[in-house]
Amino acid sequence: MCVRVAGGVPGVERHPITATMVMKGPVETMSAGGVSQKSENEQLVSVLMVGDVCGRSGRKCLKRFLPGLRERLNLDCIVVNGENASGGIGITGKVADEIFASGVDVITSGNHIWRYREIISTLESTTRLIRPQNYPPGTPGHGFTVFPTASGVRIGVMNLLGRIFMDPVDCPFRAADQILERAELGRAADMWLVDFHAEATSEKAAMASHLNGRVSAVVGTHTHVPTADHRILSNGTGFMTDLGMTGCIDSVIGMTVESVLPTMTTRMPNRFQTADGEGSLSGVRLTVEVKTGRCREIQPVRCGPWLEEAGIR
Numbered sequence: 001m002c003v004r005v006a007g008g009v010p011g012v013e014r015h016p017i018t019a020t021m022v023m024k025g026p027v028e029t030m031s032a033g034g035v036s037q038k039s040e041n042e043q044l045v046s047v048l049m050v051g052d053v054c055g056r057s058g059r060k061c062l063k064r065f066l067p068g069l070r071e072r073l074n075l076d077c078i079v080v081n082g083e084n085a086s087g088g089i090g091i092t093g094k095v096a097d098e099i100f101a102s103g104v105d106v107i108t109s110g111n112h113i114w115r116y117r118e119i120i121s122t123l124e125s126t127t128r129l130i131r132p133q134n135y136p137p138g139t140p141g142h143g144f145t146v147f148p149t150a151s152g153v154r155i156g157v158m159n160l161l162g163r164i165f166m167d168p169v170d171c172p173f174r175a176a177d178q179i180l181e182r183a184e185l186g187r188a189a190d191m192w193l194v195d196f197h198a199e200a201t202s203e204k205a206a207m208a209s210h211l212n213g214r215v216s217a218v219v220g221t222h223t224h225v226p227t228a229d230h231r232i233l234s235n236g237t238g239f240m241t242d243l244g245m246t247g248c249i250d251s252v253i254g255m256t257v258e259s260v261l262p263t264m265t266t267r268m269p270n271r272f273q274t275a276d277g278e279g280s281l282s283g284v285r286l287t288v289e290v291k292t293g294r295c296r297e298i299q300p301v302r303c304g305p306w307l308e309e310a311g312i313r
């Protein structure tokens with residue numbers, strides 16, 4: 001289901017809170033330049049955010065699907081979570097380059113970012129690969145970046161890490177506040193997208209409420225299973241609890257069944273193997289009004305086997 005602020009989907013009742021967000025104008029028509037221009041006041045950008053890319057299978061997915069999705073969805077910016085891109089855990093500089101070459105503009109990450117120590121030099125040499133902002137001061141790398149689109153729209157992307165059922169880190173809520181205090185919406189960036197890498201659905205929902213109206217979107221990553229709760233909150237922030245995984249879904253969240261089951265059934269430690277079968281891409285497409293930073297449309301995007309396809313027709 002695609003959730004729009006104005007209009008709606010036949011047969012689907014709009015949420016009363018969402019319905020209070022009245023936007024003017026007809027259904028948007030994308031221009032060839034990638035930015036929709038309905039009137040002087042309504043410039044829109046189209047963004048794809050993709051869930052955790054897992055191993056070679058996930059990277060193949062990006063190569064296979066992103067060129068077509070960029071064209072078909074008229075994307076101005078593609079953001080993917082790459083924390084599992086190298087062998088299922090972590091990411092190397094070489095793999096980051098491979099992902100960028102697939103057409104990705106910004107890579108976010110999460111708790112597995114430090115798996116390969118060599119990534120530190122990449123984190124320090126590029127602003128397009130970011131790590132969670134709420135690691136303690138002195139941690140290498142950057143927790144947010146501003147990506148300029150071809151048409152000059154400044155898309156801010158921030159990465160935060162949850163604290164419930166995860167290793168201790170600084171407060172993600174205050175970290176987000178501090179970024180926005182330094183770079184208010186509309187000043188340093190025309191819009192902000194938040195990848196909240198967290199385990200607990202409650203913490204993700206709380207973050208979305210905390211940032212409602214101050215950022216364009218809050219999307220969750222880390223749990224590798226797409227949720228069906230994509231929606232636009234009362235003050236114009238798009239939200240989805242988890243984007244899902246990009247990789248071999250026929251697995252235990254990216255690891256082979258054969259390598260995970262012995263540990264689950266006996267509690268004996270075992271080395272997990274990354275599943276290498278045909279992969280699926282899972283994420284969300286967001287349409288954001290540049291003038292206000294408000295999310296106008298949020299739509300799940302899924303392609304490949306195992307999951308029902310969405311958002312590509």
Ligand SMILES: [Fe+2]
Nearest residue numbers: 052083084222
């Ligand atoms: Fe992950």
Ligand SMILES: [Fe+2]
Nearest residue numbers: 110111112222
């Ligand atoms: Fe993670």
